[in-house]
Amino acid sequence: MTIQVRISNNLERDTVLVDSARTLKSVLEENGVDYGRGNITLDGSVIPAGGLERTFDYYGITERCYLSAVVKADNA
Amino acid sequence: MATITVSGNAIIIKSGFTPDEIALVAKYRPAAAALYEGEGQNREPVFGIGVTPGTGSLSKLGAMFSRTTTDPDGKATITLVSNFPEDVDPKDVVAELVGTAIIQLNKLEATLPAVIDEIAAEKAAILENITVA
Numbered sequence: 001m002t003i004q005v006r007i008s009n010n011l012e013r014d015t016v017l018v019d020s021a022r023t024l025k026s027v028l029e030e031n032g033v034d035y036g037r038g039n040i041t042l043d044g045s046v047i048p049a050g051g052l053e054r055t056f057d058y059y060g061i062t063e064r065c066y067l068s069a070v071v072k073a074d075n076a
Numbered sequence: 077m078a079t080i081t082v083s084g085n086a087i088i089i090k091s092g093f094t095p096d097e098i099a100l101v102a103k104y105r106p107a108a109a110a111l112y113e114g115e116g117q118n119r120e121p122v123f124g125i126g127v128t129p130g131t132g133s134l135s136k137l138g139a140m141f142s143r144t145t146t147d148p149d150g151k152a153t154i155t156l157v158s159n160f161p162e163d164v165d166p167k168d169v170v171a172e173l174v175g176t177a178i179i180q181l182n183k184l185e186a187t188l189p190a191v192i193d194e195i196a197a198e199k200a201a202i203l204e205n206i207t208v209a
Contacts, residue, residue: 018126063137
């Protein structure tokens with residue numbers, strides 16, 4: 001199923017159409033998003049360790065979702 | 077242009093392109109594998125095309141064709157299943173189910189031949205410069 005994913009990080013956001021059978025990691029990589037730091041959230045819920053290897057189908061996404069990779073800076 | 081065949085409860089949507097051609101465009105020209113709406117920052121894809129390991133899917137957001145095909149011409153297909161009420165023309169059922177998506181798919185497919193030719197020319201140029209010693 002084709003789904004619309006709104007990808008964002010601290011600096012920018014983009015909207016892409018992808019196959020829901022793809023993994024979250026492959027979509028982040030394809031769009032140049034650094035998933036090695038900060039929190040990755042899907043529709044506001046934090047993705048646990050290993051969760052990036054799961055597909056959008058696994059998370060029950062059928063039409064649209066927000067996928068964010070946000071680095072929170074520590075306050076001094 | 078995509079064609080639709082109904083057989084039993086199956087609806088088979090056949091692309092004008094092979095799965096390899098669609099995968100080629102999605103890989104080398106991802107921007108050409110979608111229709112867009114809006115301008116500037118509000119520009120976003122509204123309908124995309126691609127290939128998938130399953131039987132394929134069609135929705136208002138895109139057409140995912142099966143990576144494999146048994147079509148004699150090798151064209152990519154999507155196989156959907158639907159119930160057909162006895163008192164309704166099957167064509168009306170199909171038009172209601174996939175009509176808007178097919179319109180978008182046809183618009184997108186109309187742009188693909190030029191893109192595929194462009195990629196093929198680039199690929200041919202690369203192959204010309206490869207020497208196997």
